[in-house]
Amino acid sequence: MGLFNKHSEIIREASLFRRNCAQVFDLLGYRSFAFIYDSPQDSAAIMRSLTNKRILLGVTGGIAAYKSAELTRMLVKAGAEVRVAMTPSAIEFITPLTMQALSGQRVHLDLLDADAEAGMGHIELARWADLIVVAPATADFIARMTHGQADDLLTTVVLASTAPIAIAPAMNQAMWADDITQNNLEALQNRSINVWGPASGKQACGDVGPGRMIEPQEIADRCIGVFNTTRLTGLKILITGGPTQEAIDPVRFISNYSSGKMAFALAAEAAEAGAQVTLVSGPVHLTTPDRVSRIDVKSAEQMLDAVMDHVAGTDIFIGVAAVADYRPVAPEEQKIKKTKNTMTLPLVKNPDIISRVATLSSAPVVIGFAAETENIEANAKEKLQSKGLDLVFANLAAETFNSNDASVIALSRQSQQTLGPGSKRSIARLMLDLIAEHFEKKTIPTEA
Numbered sequence: 001m002g003l004f005n006k007h008s009e010i011i012r013e014a015s016l017f018r019r020n021c022a023q024v025f026d027l028l029g030y031r032s033f034a035f036i037y038d039s040p041q042d043s044a045a046i047m048r049s050l051t052n053k054r055i056l057l058g059v060t061g062g063i064a065a066y067k068s069a070e071l072t073r074m075l076v077k078a079g080a081e082v083r084v085a086m087t088p089s090a091i092e093f094i095t096p097l098t099m100q101a102l103s104g105q106r107v108h109l110d111l112l113d114a115d116a117e118a119g120m121g122h123i124e125l126a127r128w129a130d131l132i133v134v135a136p137a138t139a140d141f142i143a144r145m146t147h148g149q150a151d152d153l154l155t156t157v158v159l160a161s162t163a164p165i166a167i168a169p170a171m172n173q174a175m176w177a178d179d180i181t182q183n184n185l186e187a188l189q190n191r192s193i194n195v196w197g198p199a200s201g202k203q204a205c206g207d208v209g210p211g212r213m214i215e216p217q218e219i220a221d222r223c224i225g226v227f228n229t230t231r232l233t234g235l236k237i238l239i240t241g242g243p244t245q246e247a248i249d250p251v252r253f254i255s256n257y258s259s260g261k262m263a264f265a266l267a268a269e270a271a272e273a274g275a276q277v278t279l280v281s282g283p284v285h286l287t288t289p290d291r292v293s294r295i296d297v298k299s300a301e302q303m304l305d306a307v308m309d310h311v312a313g314t315d316i317f318i319g320v321a322a323v324a325d326y327r328p329v330a331p332e333e334q335k336i337k338k339t340k341n342t343m344t345l346p347l348v349k350n351p352d353i354i355s356r357v358a359t360l361s362s363a364p365v366v367i368g369f370a371a372e373t374e375n376i377e378a379n380a381k382e383k384l385q386s387k388g389l390d391l392v393f394a395n396l397a398a399e400t401f402n403s404n405d406a407s408v409i410a411l412s413r414q415s416q417q418t419l420g421p422g423s424k425r426s427i428a429r430l431m432l433d434l435i436a437e438h439f440e441k442k443t444i445p446t447e448a
């Protein structure tokens with residue numbers, strides 16, 4: 001069974017469980033949302049299905065606003081970065097403090113807010129979002145949105161955004177049935193706005209009929225559905241990249257020509273595919289890819305420490321860094337003077353980071369790189385076996401260091417193939433496909 005199918009199955013089971021819980025908690029009253037039991041099915045797969053996604057949750061002034069608190073919690077749990085914008089009416093129904101506590105972010109309230117404009121202004125907020133969800137969406141908000149009004153922060157952001165937008169209407173059944181509301185909704189749907197719900201049932205005002213906001217779990221599920229799920233979505237990937245610098249004295253070091261470009265390309269592509277990426281980088285001159293968490297180090301020992309600090313819970317470790325094999329035994333504290341005709345620099349072996357990860361008791365899937373100057377295949381095979389790796393990408397060091405292009409041989413115990421030549425970004429995508437395949441083979445038992 002594919003990883004994606006497995007994710008979907010778990011998500012379906014969890015949804016059912018949550019819905020059962022929600023019914024019980026509904027009976028207890030809305031304040032109980034904070035105590036909703038985290039089901040055992042709240043696995044890593046579900047929890048991270050919105051990894052790297054930026055969701056702007058708009059809350060408007062309806063009775064169902066209390067449910068937006070639970071929705072926030074669910075989106076955050078699914079890995080999304082959530083920011084909340086509330087209309088002035090919404091804050092009569094639920095406090096910004098609650099939304100701030102659950103989203104972990106300052107809540108956006110005012111269009112004319114000098115502070116906000118300096119930092120995250122309405123245009124910036126509109127550009128920031130990968131998805132805007134307005135839940136609940138009142139009849140009034142729907143009317144203002146239909147006519148392109150921009151008289152508060154939320155309507156302005158919605159008008160200024162090119163991101164997908166979804167609204168979850170919530171109102172009295174007669175307001176819902178009114179021709180004006182229905183015409184507004186038709187106009188919005190014609191503009192590709194997603195209208196999620198409403199559900200039918202007993203309403204807060206005592207009426208029965210359509211107009212209830214759909215449940216937070218269903219909205220969260222639909223948010224996940226908006227984004228393309230890849231085989232890497234939600235996986236935790238740790239990558240090392242660049243060279244290391246091994247100090248000789250305060251002004252000199254031993255290093256190599258690695259530019260870090262391959263590791264940064266892999267990190268960028270993995271993050272784009274929805275993985276939660278941590279990149280431990282030696283000294284390079286590259287910009288951190290969007291949504292990648294970067295840790296800068298200099299020496300091999302620092303790189304090992306950073307890797308060991310972050311490896312817990314990692315699904316896939318990719319050791320791209322060109323770690324110096326040796327370091328000076330004892331770096332001089334002062335600059336070495338040019339007094340002798342010759343000098344000897346005693347070196348000691350550096351730790352083997354990739355082997356250390358591969359031999360951990362709960363080791364992730366481990367991918368290595370081999371930059372060779374000769375016998376690429378034989379050396380790569382040896383590395384695969386001796387270090388207990390799942391997959392090795394091998395190439396010629398002189399061709400790959402500092403180049404924007406790459407061509408590699410991918411070697412596993414079962415197969416061998418050539419990837420490229422092509423740009424490092426395109427090769428990174430092919431590599432990640434292979435890596436995902438290996439991850440699935442290793443971690444998901446095949447059906448009998």
Ligand SMILES: Cc1cc2nc3c(=O)[nH]c(=O)nc-3n(C[C@H](O)[C@H](O)[C@H](O)COP(=O)(O)O)c2cc1C
Pocket residue numbers: 059060061062063064087088089090137138139140141142170171172175
């Ligand atoms: C107690 C109370 C409950 C309300 N519930 C709703 C509702 O569920 N849906 C709705 O469309 N309007 C509801 N309203 C009316 C809205 O609050 C009103 O139309 C307001 O202007 C909406 O502003 P907003 O869309 O900017 O948030 C309610 C009003 C009150 C006083």
